[in-house]
Amino acid sequence: MRPVTAFAEWPHIIGHIDMDAFYVSVEIRRRPELRGQPVIVAGTGSRSVVTTASYEARRFGVGSAMPAARARRLCPQGVFLAPDFAYYREASRQVMSMVRATVETVEVVGLDEAYLDLTGLADPPATMRRLVAEIERTAGLGCSIGIGPSKLVAKVASDAEKPRGFVVLSREQACQRFGASPCGLVPGIGPKTVERLRALRVDTLAALAAVPAAALAARFGPRLAAELQRRARFEDDSPVTEERKVISESREVTFDEDIRDPERLEAILAQLVDRLCDGLRAQRRRGRTVGIKVRLDDFSTHTRARTLAEAVASADRVGPVALELLRRFEPRGRSACWGCGSPASSPPTGPTTSSFSWFSSEVSARTGA
Ligand code: TTP
Ligand code: MG
Ligand code: MG
Numbered sequence: 001m002r003p004v005t006a007f008a009e010w011p012h013i014i015g016h017i018d019m020d021a022f023y024v025s026v027e028i029r030r031r032p033e034l035r036g037q038p039v040i041v042a043g044t045g046s047r048s049v050v051t052t053a054s055y056e057a058r059r060f061g062v063g064s065a066m067p068a069a070r071a072r073r074l075c076p077q078g079v080f081l082a083p084d085f086a087y088y089r090e091a092s093r094q095v096m097s098m099v100r101a102t103v104e105t106v107e108v109v110g111l112d113e114a115y116l117d118l119t120g121l122a123d124p125p126a127t128m129r130r131l132v133a134e135i136e137r138t139a140g141l142g143c144s145i146g147i148g149p150s151k152l153v154a155k156v157a158s159d160a161e162k163p164r165g166f167v168v169l170s171r172e173q174a175c176q177r178f179g180a181s182p183c184g185l186v187p188g189i190g191p192k193t194v195e196r197l198r199a200l201r202v203d204t205l206a207a208l209a210a211v212p213a214a215a216l217a218a219r220f221g222p223r224l225a226a227e228l229q230r231r232a233r234f235e236d237d238s239p240v241t242e243e244r245k246v247i248s249e250s251r252e253v254t255f256d257e258d259i260r261d262p263e264r265l266e267a268i269l270a271q272l273v274d275r276l277c278d279g280l281r282a283q284r285r286r287g288r289t290v291g292i293k294v295r296l297d298d299f300s301t302h303t304r305a306r307t308l309a310e311a312v313a314s315a316d317r318v319g320p321v322a323l324e325l326l327r328r329f330e331p332r333g334r335s336a337c338w339g340c341g342s343p344a345s346s347p348p349t350g351p352t353t354s355s356f357s358w359f360s361s362e363v364s365a366r367t368g369a
Contacts, residue, residue, distance in 0.1 A: 010170070013124050014240060015116040016146040016154035017099060017131070020163035022112035023052040026091040027081050029140045038078040042068035047263040049271060051083055055163055065253060065271075067264060085274055085315075092282055094139050102131045107240045110251075111278040113158075115151050117240040125168055132166070148174065152236035155187060174234040179206030186231045190254035193228070196220070208232035249287065251276045266323060270315075273322050277315040286311035290321040294329060304329055 007013055019025065023041040028034050038057035042050045050071050053062040060075035071078065092111040100106050105117035118124035128145050135141055144165035146157025153174045157167040160177075169177065178185055183205055184194045200219060202208050208216075209232040216225035230236070251272045259265055269292070280286060290312075291305030304325040312318060 007124060010149040011119075012149055012239075013118040013121070014148055014151050014154045015103070015118045015124065015128055016148075016151065016158040017114055017116065017128075018144050018146075018158045018162075019095065019112035020142045020144055021052055021054050022091075022141075023083060023088055024054045024057075024081075025141050026088050027084075028054070029091075030087075034079055038062070038075050039081065040068075040071055040075065040078045041081050041083050042071060043267065043271075044082050045267065047261070047267050049264070049267050051271060053078075065268065083274075085278065089278055089281065091139065091141065092278070095135055095141065095143075096282060098131065098134055098138065102127060102134075105240050105242060107242060108282045109279070110275065111282060115154065115240045118147065125166075129166070148234075150234065150236040151238055151240065152186070152231065153234050156185065156234075171234045175206070175209065178234075179209075180204050183208050183228075183232065186234075188231055189228065192254065197228075205232045249276065249280060249283075249285065250293075251279070252293070266326065269322055269326055270319060273319045274315050277313055277318055280313040286313040287318075288312070290318050290325070292322055292325045292329070294326075302329065 024039045027039060027041060036056060037054070038060060039054040040050055040057050040062055041052050042048055046069065048068045050062060050064055050066045050068055052064055053071070057071075057075055057078050060078070062071045062075050062078065068080070072080070088111060095112075096106070096108055096114060099108075099114055099116065103116040103118065103121075107115040109115065116128075118127065121127050124147055128147065132143060132145060135143055142164050144158045144162045145167070146154040146159070146165070147168040148154040148157050149171055153169055153171055156174060156178065157169050158165060160167045181204060182194065183189045183197050183202065184191060186205065189197075196219065197203070197208060200211065200215065202211050202216075209229060211229075213225060213229065216228065219225070220228065253268060253272060259268075288311045289305050289307045291303055293301060293303045295301045306321055306325065308317075308321065
């Protein structure tokens with residue numbers, strides 16, 4: 001492929017690798033007869049949610065975080081498998097050790113993805129193509145690669161042509177290519193922000209980049225407004241770092257719709273805990289403070305946390321603490337739906353807007369602990 005970019009002009013060259021349909025691909029590796037079929041990895045309980053769907057299943061509209069029951073309706077012929085997290089962790093370790101053997105500075109950001117500092121390499125795309133081929137050959141897994149001058153460009157690029165994507169973009173090329181895309185394409189701009197932007201008639205990244213800063217600041221406040229515009233312009237100078245400056249690690253999910261069903265929330269929380277702990281273990285880190293963050297649809301954000309006697313990294317230890325924090329935040333039976341009338345410190349939300357619209361699980365981890 002013709003090099004599209006003058007890497008020499010970039011102060012940094014960043015790669016992002018993300019495995020394709022990770023849990024499903026790992027399952028297919030040990031059951032090759034499932035290749036090409038709509039395969040869905042989801043919990044088995046009646047309230048469980050989909051963790052991942054093969055690209056064949058995605059054609060039926062099945063996606064992550066969807067209730068498994070809905071996935072069964074959308075795709076009755078799907079092959080549903082219960083998750084085997086230990087097996088996925090093992091596959092992740094295998095992949096990440098190949099990544100680390102290829103590039104010096106690697107920031108693993110979850111079980112199936114990592115940022116790589118490619119600055120200084122003679123031919124970054126060639127190095128990445130070799131890595132992709134090695135992962136395919138040795139681990140039997142497919143992945144997508146993005147290369148750009150920043151983590152933000154690399155991340156969006158790796159997602160742009162999944163599965164088996166390989167996309168190299170400068171910042172300007174990213175602006176051009178994704179200018180007409182919805183703002184939610186960029187990590188950090190969730191559905192609620194997208195909705196608020198739409199109210200300002202800002203529907204695309206190009207529109208967001210071009211909207212007068214004052215108009216945006218009037219709606220979002222100056223700091224968030226500036227950050228949104230930076231993201232829309234693909235401006236990002238955060239470094240790839242193994243020693244993360246932040247000592248807190250979290251996983252979160254933003255819902256497209258309000259969720260009132262406590263059991264579904266608890267199932268999603270359990271899934272977030274699994275992903276969080278997978279990430280912690282992949283980085284060999286532990287956390288002593290377990291916290292949850294809940295955002296109601298009036299945008300109020302509430303956090304609850306507990307510090308444990310020792311640092312932990314397993315879902316068995318983190319899960320019950322997170323669950324209890326969530327249950328205490330809004331004990332069942334106190335109201336018909338969760339989020340109605342939150343604790344005394346938070347303003348009550350109106351009856352039609354009183355439910356979780358968003359929450360995240362968060363655990364702090366001490367680097368090197
Ligand atoms: P992703 O990389 O977001 O998704 P994916 O690898 O399944 O598919 P692709 O990257 O090709 O779009 O997540 C990696 C794994 O994390 C995924 O296989 C399962 C898990 N996961 C969940 O358990 N719940 C979720 O809501 C998401 C998004 C992922
Ligand atoms: Mg993936
Ligand atoms: Mg991923």
